[in-house]
Each structure stands twice: as structure tokens, then as C-alpha cells.
Amino acid sequence: MRPAQALAERGGLVPFFHPAARFGKVTDITADFLRTHGIRALVLDVDNTLTTHNNPDPDKAVLSWIGDMKKQGIGLILLSNNSVKRVRPFAEGLGLDFTAWACKPLTFGLYRAAKRLGLSPKNIAMVGDQIFTDIIAGNLLGCMSIFVTPMEPEAGPFFRLKRKIERMILK
DSSP states (O other): OOHHHHHHHTTSHHHHTSOSEEESSGGGOOHHHHHHTTOOEEEEOOBTTTBSTTOSOOOHHHHHHHHHHHHTTOEEEEEOSSOHHHHHHHHHHHTOEEEOSOOTTSSHHHHHHHHHHTOOGGGEEEEESOIIIIIHHHHHHTOEEEEEOOSSOOOSHHHHHHHHHHHHHHO
């Protein structure tokens, strides 16, 4: 689906910023919820979605959730704007494929992830903690977009401003 078509189907600019679903944390997403919405795979952001920034290890709940998703037949792939140096060891530790340097909110990284999964965008969900990267990318490509609450607050002034705007959008 072309970005303009996806935007039109979502009703214009405002919904473009809105996730289709919201969860407190990634581990709250269930296979039943995904199946109900025709989702066969998840494209997962890394930092502040699966682990804290630059942390090489997810916590045990995330590891258990990933194992459960795999057992339930839900496809998983990582998609990050971060470098291969950051994402590869994390992905390998989870036994997942990945795409680094995704350039979200642009859609070409997400499109590549969908191709690797062998699925149409309508059958995948983009899961992440940032509206201006993860959610917009998912909405532009026509995926289900799932927002999860960030695992920890970021320190920089740019991130604080961005999070303030996100809170306004999510109200």
C-alpha cells in the first residue's frame, strides 16, 4: 500500500499520528489479540520497547514473551534506527532476524522487514515506543501500529519535548 493511500484510509493527518492499539508494555500483547486483528507477525523496535537504551540484554519477561510468541506461530523481526553494531548482537541473542538503519519514520526499512517475513503490511504490526518513528512508519505503510509505553524516560531535551508532544497526541 502506498503511503498516501494508507494515510487516506486512516482519515487524514491526525489519525496518521495515532496508534491502532496501545499497551503498557510489549509483554502485554497477546497472540489472541493479534489473531483477532489478522496479524501474523510483529516488527519490533528495540530500544525502550524490548530493552532500555543501549542495554544488550532484555529482561526475563521479554525473553519469555518472545518464546511464547514463537510457540504461538507469530513471526518476529527487529527493526531499529540504530546501527548494525547495536542491533545484531541483540537480535542474535533472541534468535531473531533484524533490519538496522531503518530510518523510521520512512517506510523502506519496515517494507524490507515485511518482505523478509513474506507478509503483506496488513498482516503485520509495527510495535514501538515512539509516535514520530515507529507509529508513523507503521501507519504510512498500512500496518497495524502498536504503541507501548517507553521502558524508561530519556534524558535529552529533544526527547523530553518529543515525549511531551506524544502525550498530547495520545490523549
